[in-house]
Amino acid sequence: MPHISYDNKEIAFKLVYCGPGLSGKTTNLARLHTMLAEHVRSKMISLDTAEERTLFFDFCPIEIGTIEGYRVRFNMYTVPGQIYYEASRRLILDGADGVVFVADSQRDRIDDNIISFELMQENLRSYHIDVPDFPLVLQYNKRDCAEALPIGTLEAHLHLANIDVFEAVATEGVGVMETVRCVCRRMVNRFQID
Amino acid sequence: MMVATRRRNIVVNGDLNAVSLKEHLGALVKTSGALTALLITKEGHGIAEAGDTSYLNTTAMAALVAGMFSATREVARMVGEQQFSILLQQGETRHIHISLVTNSAMMIVIFEDYQRIGRVRHEAKKMGELVGQVLAKGTDKAKVSEELSVPEFKEYALNLIDRIFAMK
Ligand SMILES: Nc1nc2c(ncn2[C@@H]2O[C@H](COP(=O)(O)OP(=O)(O)OP(=O)(O)O)[C@@H](O)[C@H]2O)c(=O)[nH]1
Ligand SMILES: [Mg+2]
Numbered sequence: 001m002p003h004i005s006y007d008n009k010e011i012a013f014k015l016v017y018c019g020p021g022l023s024g025k026t027t028n029l030a031r032l033h034t035m036l037a038e039h040v041r042s043k044m045i046s047l048d049t050a051e052e053r054t055l056f057f058d059f060c061p062i063e064i065g066t067i068e069g070y071r072v073r074f075n076m077y078t079v080p081g082q083i084y085y086e087a088s089r090r091l092i093l094d095g096a097d098g099v100v101f102v103a104d105s106q107r108d109r110i111d112d113n114i115i116s117f118e119l120m121q122e123n124l125r126s127y128h129i130d131v132p133d134f135p136l137v138l139q140y141n142k143r144d145c146a147e148a149l150p151i152g153t154l155e156a157h158l159h160l161a162n163i164d165v166f167e168a169v170a171t172e173g174v175g176v177m178e179t180v181r182c183v184c185r186r187m188v189n190r191f192q193i194d
Numbered sequence: 195m196m197v198a199t200r201r202r203n204i205v206v207n208g209d210l211n212a213v214s215l216k217e218h219l220g221a222l223v224k225t226s227g228a229l230t231a232l233l234i235t236k237e238g239h240g241i242a243e244a245g246d247t248s249y250l251n252t253t254a255m256a257a258l259v260a261g262m263f264s265a266t267r268e269v270a271r272m273v274g275e276q277q278f279s280i281l282l283q284q285g286e287t288r289h290i291h292i293s294l295v296t297n298s299a300m301m302i303v304i305f306e307d308y309q310r311i312g313r314v315r316h317e318a319k320k321m322g323e324l325v326g327q328v329l330a331k332g333t334d335k336a337k338v339s340e341e342l343s344v345p346e347f348k349e350y351a352l353n354l355i356d357r358i359f360a361m362k
Contacts, residue, residue, distance in 0.1 A: 003239035095237030181359035193339040
């Protein structure tokens with residue numbers, strides 16, 4: 001449920017980028033940030049290690065405009081992908097209105113993708129987020145790598161029948177906008193007050 | 195104009211909602227001599243703010259403090275506590291007092307004179323109870339739905355999304 005504040009005159013959705021370590025979650029958000037017009041974005045905050053691995057989260061609020069006096073915002077987060085940071089990941093998924101799962105298309109990452117997806121599903125369930133009708137989008141990132149996983153591989157393994165799927169090369173900004181637009185539209189389509 | 199604002203401040207039949215959250219926070223800033231007060235959810239969204247916010251990115255502040263608080267709560271559980279209800283950060287010239295007002299909301303008070311910590315703590319506790327009562331009533335959404343039609347909101351929002359996340 002998006003956050004609605006009468007006092008602050010604001011409606012805010014929470015979008016979280018999930019996926020295995022190094023799949024390109026931070027790159028997606030960073031590219032999105034640079035591609036957006038100045039007036040909609042604020043500074044991106046990254047809580048990361050010296051090696052630029054996400055330690056807690058990246059955060060970037062995007063204000064799309066004002067509707068009937070209410071500022072409408074998407075608060076974008078990435079989680080740390082490394083298995084080790086499971087506790088932090090769970091905290092950040094709390095209250096998510098939508099999720100982008102950034103998969104790594106390199107063949108040897110297939111198991112990491114599957115494990116990461118299953119852990120994410122468990123976390124969402126622990127917050128009573130029912131996965132089938134939840135705004136969840138699957139992005140196959142790193143399509144520029146040699147012998148990328150064929151589209152459909154993860155859907156088959158994870159029994160995802162009707163999921164929205166996008167191909168991306170986040171480092172070049174390819175597929176970044178398409179992915180975020182789709183998940184934001186789905187979050188808005190589910191919007192209701194109460 | 196005067197009449198309208200005045201009337202909003204009158205507590206009718208003990209109805210706490212006659213005083214908004216913003217006004218409660220404003221009162222807290224005054225009585226404690228603080229710089230700024232913010233009310234945020236545990237998911238990191240802002241609910242209300244008062245005092246000087248010109249020096250502060252309140253959106254980022256809300257996200258970071260919520261992260262901090264949730265991490266601290268996990269740490270509390272590890273040592274057998276439900277949670278730590280207050281977090282205090284002491285700086286060189288500015289200090290932050292963070293307290294839990296309900297299970298899902300926290301209040302942030304930023305102040306400058308550390309001598310005032312007793313006052314801040316006392317006022318934050320007092321105001322936290324009032325704010326908690328207002329939040330418990332959860333009338334925000336009813337008020338918003340009076341001002342906002344859902345179908346129109348969706349139509350406008352989808353339009354904005356298509357414009358802003360357009361492929362270049
Ligand atoms: N070739 C290629 N490299 C990419 C692509 N997207 C990201 N990378 C690279 O992959 C590495 C990891 O990217 P990040 O965005 O930091 O990955 P992450 O998912 O945030 O990683 P964690 O924070 O550890 O979970 C970086 O060196 C990126 O430049 C892509 O589409 N193609
Ligand atoms: Mg990262």
